[in-house]
Amino acid sequence: MAITKRTEQDKIEVVGPFKMIQVRTATVIEEDGVEISRSFHRHTVAPNISSDALDNESADVRAIATQFHTDAVKTAYAAHLNEGE
Amino acid sequence: MSTIKVDTITTRTGSGNITVSNTIAGNLTGNVTGNVTGNLTGNSTVGGTLGVTGLITASGGLSVGSGGDTNTMDDYEEGTFEPTFTSAAGDFTNVGYSGDTGGRYIKVGNLVYAQGCARINGTLNKSNRSSGETLVLGNLPFTQSSRSNGDNADSIPVVRCPVWSSGDVPERGIMRNGEAGFSLVKMANNATSHTITVSDLPSDAMMQFTVMYTTN
Numbered sequence: 001m002a003i004t005k006r007t008e009q010d011k012i013e014v015v016g017p018f019k020m021i022q023v024r025t026a027t028v029i030e031e032d033g034v035e036i037s038r039s040f041h042r043h044t045v046a047p048n049i050s051s052d053a054l055d056n057e058s059a060d061v062r063a064i065a066t067q068f069h070t071d072a073v074k075t076a077y078a079a080h081l082n083e084g085e
Numbered sequence: 086m087s088t089i090k091v092d093t094i095t096t097r098t099g100s101g102n103i104t105v106s107n108t109i110a111g112n113l114t115g116n117v118t119g120n121v122t123g124n125l126t127g128n129s130t131v132g133g134t135l136g137v138t139g140l141i142t143a144s145g146g147l148s149v150g151s152g153g154d155t156n157t158m159d160d161y162e163e164g165t166f167e168p169t170f171t172s173a174a175g176d177f178t179n180v181g182y183s184g185d186t187g188g189r190y191i192k193v194g195n196l197v198y199a200q201g202c203a204r205i206n207g208t209l210n211k212s213n214r215s216s217g218e219t220l221v222l223g224n225l226p227f228t229q230s231s232r233s234n235g236d237n238a239d240s241i242p243v244v245r246c247p248v249w250s251s252g253d254v255p256e257r258g259i260m261r262n263g264e265a266g267f268s269l270v271k272m273a274n275n276a277t278s279h280t281i282t283v284s285d286l287p288s289d290a291m292m293q294f295t296v297m298y299t300t301n
Contacts, residue, residue, distance in 0.1 A: 015228040015301060016263040022227060024164070040164030042190070042226035044265035048175035080261065081173035081268055082219050 004030045009058055018077040019068035021045035023061060047077040162192045166226045168203040170290065171266070172211075172283050173219040181208030190226045192300070197227045200295045204248070209288035216284035222258060222292065223266030227300040231262045242267050242296035249292075252285030260298055267296065 011024035022044050029037035045054070045061055047069040054065055146159035166188045170180060188201020203222060222242075231238040242258035249255075258267035269281035 016230065018263045020228040020263065020265045022265070040162060042164055042166045043224055044226065044228065046171075046223060046265060048171070048173070050176040053176055077263075078173050078175075080263065081221055083261075 002032055004033075006030075009060065012060060012064065014064060014068055018047055018080065019073050020047075021061060021064055021068070023057075047074045048081075158194045160192060160194060163190065164226065165189055166199070166201065167224060168201045168222055168294070169224045170203055170205065170286060171221050171223040172214045173221060173268070174214060177209065177211040178213045179208060179210040181206045188226075192227065195230070195299050195301065196297065197225075197300050198295075198297050199225055200293075202291070202293045204291040205286075205288055207288050209286070211283055211286065214283045216282060218283045220255075220269045220281045220283055220286055221266050222269060222294065225260075225265045225267075225296070227298075228265045229260050229262055229298045230301045231299060240267070240296060240298035242294050244269070244292055244294045246290070246292045248289050249287060250289050251287045253281055254285075255281045255292065258294065258296065260296060 005027065007025055007027050009023055010026045011022075013022045014020070015022055023042065025041045025043075027039050027041070028035055045057060045065055049065070049069075054062060057065070146157045148157045150156045167182075167186065168188050169176075169182075171177065183204045183206040185202055186204050188199055190197060190199040192198075222244075229240055231240065239262075240260040242260055244255050244257055246254050253271050255269035256271045258269055260267035270279040271281055273279045
């Protein structure tokens with residue numbers, strides 16, 4: 001009987017006007033190759049993510065961020081957050 | 086009309102299939118104790134109560150009431166996330182978090198409920214940000230999707246800051262369309278800014294929060 005644990009980014013989505021990247025990471029526990037447990041952890045990558053933080057993302061997420069997080073999106077997102085009440 | 090009574094129906098020799106082409110009109114009053122390994126590909130209607138003690142998988146969604154998209158629940162998910170303090174212009178140079186930082190979420194259909202805590206462990210370097218930038222609690226699990234055509238339906242997160250040694254203390258949040266985090270604000274009159282800024286964030290900041298919002 002072999003118990004194994006692995007993680008995978010099983011869902012990556014680009015959502016909303018500021019191209020927020022939603023990443024779901026699944027932790028899968030298997031017994032002899034048969035899945036017996038799956039749990040989820042999520043994080044989001046906003047347009048204002050630092051370059052250091054982006055370097056720690058997966059290659060897929062980095063590629064998506066490069067494509068969608070343009071300077072125009074970054075500027076619009078910062079202005080949106082600074083709108084105040 | 087004749088009746089055939091048998092104890093067992095087994096596979097016929099040859100074709101291997103047992104085909105029923107007409108309606109089975111009577112009631113099945115006994116139990117099916119074995120497994121049904123084939124697929125039921127047609128539509129079925131259960132007029133009475135359907136009791137299921139095992140798992141129901143409904144990958145196509147669950148329609149409740151009169152039907153249609155607005156009556157269909159097509160997603161359920163629960164999991165964890167790691168909230169972070171950030172600013173409107175981006176992350177800080179360096180910030181460390183204590184072990185009680187974390188959050189849990191439940192998503193039912195398009196509704197997200199998230200609760201968590203973010204606590205800085207004393208390590209905070211925010212020198213790369215302007216002091217007047219809006220302070221944001223970021224990295225929530227989903228993006229807010231309120232209407233943007235005039236109904237002003239921001240989500241209002243509830244926050245509590247048991248530790249916040251200096252600066253103005255957040256009193257609540259504002260989460261707008263397209264954001265996966267929320268801006269922090271304080272009580273103030275109309276003539277004064279309500280915004281909590283980067284300069285208000287101390288290196289021992291601890292904030293608990295609860296937020297409910299819609300997503301796509």
